[in-house]
Amino acid sequence: MPSVAIQPTFEAWQAAARLLLAEGASPDTVEWREAADAATPAAALPGGARVPRQFLDVARQAAGASDPTRWAVLYTVLWRLVHESRELLADTRDPDVRRLNGLAAQGRRETQQAEMQAVLALEQAGGGAAPFVPKGAGLDDLRAAGARCEGCDLFRRATQMVFGRGPADARVVLVGEQPGDQEDLKGAPFVGPAGEVLDRALAEVGLDRRQVYVTNAVKHFSFVERGKRRIHQTPRLPEIAACRPWLEAELDVIKPAILGCLGATAARAILGPDFRLLRQHGQFFATRWSPKTIATLHPSAVLRGQDDAEQARLYAMLRDDLRVIATAA
Ligand code: SF4
Incomplete structure (x- = not known):
């Protein structure tokens, strides 16, 4: 045997x-x-x-x-x-x-239970990214400081911290989950296959990506190696909690009119653990970061659709929710 x-x-x-x-x-x-x-x-x-x-x-x-x-x-x-x-x-x-x-x-x-205990321990110890985030800094200084973050273990294996991209006066901020393989190598968010899906949907609803600030809830790539490939791993609750000060600092600077969460991880980080993406996507909620906070699918969910029909259905959901954002913006 x-x-x-x-x-x-x-x-x-x-x-x-x-x-x-x-x-x-x-x-x-x-x-x-x-x-x-x-x-x-x-x-x-x-x-x-x-x-x-x-x-x-x-x-x-x-x-x-x-x-x-x-x-x-x-x-x-x-x-x-x-x-x-x-x-x-x-x-x-x-x-x-x-x-x-x-x-x-x-x-x-x-x-x-394990994740809640880890988050509690993190909060009690004042750990995570908080000690690395300069108070009152603008986006450029935050980005520079982010390169030194050791707020959780993810920095050890990733190539670099991937900070948000876009104008500081953007009316719309989109928050994804975390960088993927391409983003990790290039140092910019949404530049891989999921970014192509996002770009297509944004173009279809008339949102100019250059006018949108795009970032992630977790700033370092998390992966397991399989041969030469690096397979993305969904960030755990303690990693989301550890990285939260960077996202909060970005949102405090930008103060977006509309805040869009792309996927369950971002929705969980912004709208809380009880948020149900498939039931509540496409609706506005008021949060401390924006009076119009809304969630939709992560573009990578479209790519994971099992066949062409499912991918088309998921893409339509993403595009229609982005259209709600475009109309409000
Ligand atoms: S994932 Fe976030 S908290 Fe963890 S090391 Fe990277 S920037 Fe710091």
Whole structure:
């Protein structure tokens, strides 16, 4: 029986699981072990092994549970999705699906508790970016100071801090999640594939990107390495909290008439943890930073759409919400 050692992360499990699938290793022939120093394999996607997005979401949550059997459960369900039925998750009485859903619930609970504790500890220690943010500074001085920020661990592996771009008197500020691979290398926000989607949507609704200030809730790229590729990782709550002073400083300088949050992370940072993006997108709310604060999809969500039809639907949602901003601006 092959023994597979992985770092205890969803990404490490996913890379190993892809290789095992490609080799045709059935779940009962694999033993999963956790090892903090295990290398993450560079796995090519096996042809025909696409699984429903719902599985990836639930699996990511289950990976956050502390139960050591979760990797085997994830692989069993993945194997059955590929070899038995793509509709497996709909059978909520199936023992493997029930186990997966239980682990996902446990993972959500434990992740939230751990993140809340980390945020509390950060606030009590006066940590995060706050000591690095010069009081009353303009955008240029903030940007220069940002290059020295060590407010969380993300600065260690990223190429550079990616500060916002745009005029200090912009009426519209758009806040994304965090820099991606291209943004990290180029030092500017929204210059990769997601930036192209944003540019297209802005042009369609008549908003000039040069008149808009664009930034991110978290200023350093967070990623896991898979071979030569750097795969984006969603920032955790403590990283969002640590980086918040930079975003607040930018918004204090600009005082936008309209503040647009692109994606759930930015919406969570600005509109609070109870905000529900899919239910409340496209509506204005008053916040301490702008009387007209609104949220919509992150442009990268469009790119993650499973097929052309879904991508077109997600793009229309983003564009229509940006049109609300353009009309108000
Ligand atoms: S992500 Fe934000 S808080 Fe963390 S090091 Fe970078 S700039 Fe500082």
